[in-house]
Amino acid sequence: MAIKELTVIVVFSWIVCTTGHEFFSSTDKVAQLFEEEKDLLESFSLYIDAEEENVLIMKSILLALQLLTYFDNENPEKTMRDPVAAYKLVRRVRSEWLTIVEITQQSHYEKYQELLAFADIPELEDVDGAASELIRLQEFYKLYPHNITKETSLDADQAYNVGLVAYDEDKFQHAFLWFLYSLNRLTEYSTTTEKELLNYLSSSAYHFGSLSVAIYFKQRLLNLDPTNDKVRVELSLYKLLRLQGTSNPDIFTLNTKSKNLYEALCRGEVDERTSKRQRALSCRYSTGGGNPRLMYAPVKEEVEWDEPRIIRYHDIISDREIEFLKNISRPQLSRSMIRHLRVSNLRTSQSVFLEEDNTVLARISQNIADITGLSMESSESLHVQNYGIGGRFEPHYDALEDENGRIATFLIYMSDVEIGGATVFPKVGVALKPKKGSAVFWYNLQNNGRVDFDTQHAGCPVLVGNKWVANKWIHEFGQEFRRPCSLSDWE
Ligand SMILES: *[C@@H]1O[C@H](CO)[C@@H](O)[C@H](O)[C@H]1NC(C)=O
Ligand SMILES: *[C@@H]1O[C@H](CO)[C@@H](O)[C@H](O)[C@H]1NC(C)=O
Numbered sequence: 001m002a003i004k005e006l007t008v009i010v011v012f013s014w015i016v017c018t019t020g021h022e023f024f025s026s027t028d029k030v031a032q033l034f035e036e037e038k039d040l041l042e043s044f045s046l047y048i049d050a051e052e053e054n055v056l057i058m059k060s061i062l063l064a065l066q067l068l069t070y071f072d073n074e075n076p077e078k079t080m081r082d083p084v085a086a087y088k089l090v091r092r093v094r095s096e097w098l099t100i101v102e103i104t105q106q107s108h109y110e111k112y113q114e115l116l117a118f119a120d121i122p123e124l125e126d127v128d129g130a131a132s133e134l135i136r137l138q139e140f141y142k143l144y145p146h147n148i149t150k151e152t153s154l155d156a157d158q159a160y161n162v163g164l165v166a167y168d169e170d171k172f173q174h175a176f177l178w179f180l181y182s183l184n185r186l187t188e189y190s191t192t193t194e195k196e197l198l199n200y201l202s203s204s205a206y207h208f209g210s211l212s213v214a215i216y217f218k219q220r221l222l223n224l225d226p227t228n229d230k231v232r233v234e235l236s237l238y239k240l241l242r243l244q245g246t247s248n249p250d251i252f253t254l255n256t257k258s259k260n261l262y263e264a265l266c267r268g269e270v271d272e273r274t275s276k277r278q279r280a281l282s283c284r285y286s287t288g289g290g291n292p293r294l295m296y297a298p299v300k301e302e303v304e305w306d307e308p309r310i311i312r313y314h315d316i317i318s319d320r321e322i323e324f325l326k327n328i329s330r331p332q333l334s335r336s337m338i339r340h341l342r343v344s345n346l347r348t349s350q351s352v353f354l355e356e357d358n359t360v361l362a363r364i365s366q367n368i369a370d371i372t373g374l375s376m377e378s379s380e381s382l383h384v385q386n387y388g389i390g391g392r393f394e395p396h397y398d399a400l401e402d403e404n405g406r407i408a409t410f411l412i413y414m415s416d417v418e419i420g421g422a423t424v425f426p427k428v429g430v431a432l433k434p435k436k437g438s439a440v441f442w443y444n445l446q447n448n449g450r451v452d453f454d455t456q457h458a459g460c461p462v463l464v465g466n467k468w469v470a471n472k473w474i475h476e477f478g479q480e481f482r483r484p485c486s487l488s489d490w491e
Helices: 002-013 027-071 076-081 083-104 109-118 124-141 156-168 172-183 194-208 211-224 229-243 261-266 276-280 319-338 359-372 483-488
Strands: 283-286 299-305 310-314 350-353 383-387 393-396 406-413 423-425 430-432 439-443 457-459 462-464 467-475
Touching: 027 083, 027 109, 076 083, 124 156, 124 172, 124 261, 156 172, 156 194, 172 194, 194 211, 194 229, 211 229, 261 423, 261 430, 299 430, 310 430, 319 350, 319 359, 319 383, 319 467, 359 406, 359 467
Parallel strands: none
Antiparallel strands: 283 299, 299 310, 310 439, 350 383, 383 467, 393 457, 406 439, 406 467, 423 430, 423 457
16 A cells, blocks of 8 residues: 555655755765655655545445435434334444544544654754855855856845854854845745845944945835834944944955965965976876886876875776776765764765775775885775765874874875865965876875874865765885885885
8 A cells, every 4th residue: 555655765765864064065965865855755645645545435435325325214204203213223323433433544644744753854954054064165265155156046035044044153244245145136026025134234244344334234224114213223323333433344355365275275276386396296107116017007197296295196097997986885875874973074074994805996906006016915995985065174184103004195086076175285285186087195104104294184175066085095014115115216
C-alpha cells in the first residue's frame, strides 16, 4: 500500500541532520537538500494518492450501506409496532455506525502529520545561517549585492531577509546595501513594505555613521508617513547629531583594503610571484632525478616558489581516475555527516581517508613516490576533501614537531574552481590556483626536522564552484636516505 512506501521515503531521507551555514560547506549537502525537497514533494503526492484511494473506498461503502437501507426499508409505522422489525432496525444502525467508524479510522492524516513532524527540514536558523554565510563570503571577497547576485537574483523579500541577518550581526554596511537592493526590487507582490525598508535603510546608515544618508531615508519615510511622531523625533535627532559633525563615512562604497595578507592573496590582489623573483622560477620536464619509471614519461613540473620550494606537477592524474576517487569517496563523505561529525568553522569541508586497497590508489601512491623520490612507507592514506560554497581552511601548518612528523605534503587538485578556493601561503605571499589534474608539493619540515614556518598555508573560501582535493601526507620515517638526494635535484 502507498502509505508504506510513504513511510520508507520520509524516514530515510530525513535522517541526515544539517545545521546552519554548514549547508554550504559541502556540495554534497546542497545536493542532499535537493533530494530532501524531492522526497518531501513525493511523499506529499503519495499521501494524496493514499487518501484518494481511501475516499473511493469510503464512497463505495456508503453506497453499499445506502442500498442495504433501501432494500430493508420497512415502513416506519410498521416498525414502530412490530418488535421484530424494530430489532432489525436497531441492529442495522449499530452495524452501519461500526462500519463508518472503522473505515474513517483508516485515514492517513494522523500518520502523515507524525511523519511531517519527524521530518528534519531546515529550521529558520538554517535559513539565517545560509544568509550569514552569504554575507561572510561577501565580506571576504568585497562583493556588492549586485556582484553576488549576477547568476541568481533575489527578490525584494529575500534580499530584505539577508539584510536583516546582516543587521542583526551589526554588519550595517552590508545590511544597508541589501536593503537598498531590496528597495529597488519592490513590487506590488512583495510582502516587505517600503516603510520597513526606509526605516532599516535609515537606521543602518545611522549605525554605520553616515548621518546624511540616514537623514535622507528618514525624510523619505516621514514623507510617506507624515503623522508618525516617532519618525519625526528621530529625524530631528539625526539632524542635531549631524550639526555636531562626525566622520560621515561613505556607506555606498565597500572598503576594499584587505585585513591581512591571507585575504589579499585569496582575492588575487597580491601574488609575490609577479615580482622579479618570478623570472628565477622555471618550468621543465622531470624524470624525478633519473627514475626509470619516469624516463619515458617525464612529468611536467613548474617551480611555483623557491623558498620554501613549492613545485607544481601537471597532469599527474587523469579525469577518469579523479572520477573514480570521487565515486569511492562520496558515500563515505555523506556517512561521516550522518554520524554528526561536526566540522569546525576553521575548516568547512567534508573529508575521508581512503583506506582500501585498489589499483588506482596504489598507482597514485607509486607515482608520488617516483616524482618526489620519497618513500610512501610511512605516509598516510590518501585524504579526499570536498569543499562547497564558502568552504575554507584557515591558515595552518600540516606538520607538528613530533616524532615522525609530516615531512612533506603532496596536494592533488581534483577540480578547477571557478572563483576562490586558492591555496595560499601568507608568510611568503604565494597563491596557487586549483587546476584539475595538477598537484603541488612542498616540504613542511626543514632538513633539521624543524617546522618550516613559511609553509603556513590556507584554503581560500570557495566563492563559485566545487573544490575537490586529495592530500598525501608523507612522514619522516623511511626518508632517512632519500630526502638529501631528491633535493640535490633542486639545489
Ligand atoms: C562588483 O561591482 C563593482 C561596481 O559595480 C565593480 O567595480 C567590481 O569590479 C565588481 N566586483 C566583482 C568581483 O565582480
Ligand atoms: C562513477 O560513478 C558513475 C555513476 O555511478 C558511473 O557512471 C561512472 O562510470 C563511475 N566512474 C568511474 C571511473 O568509476
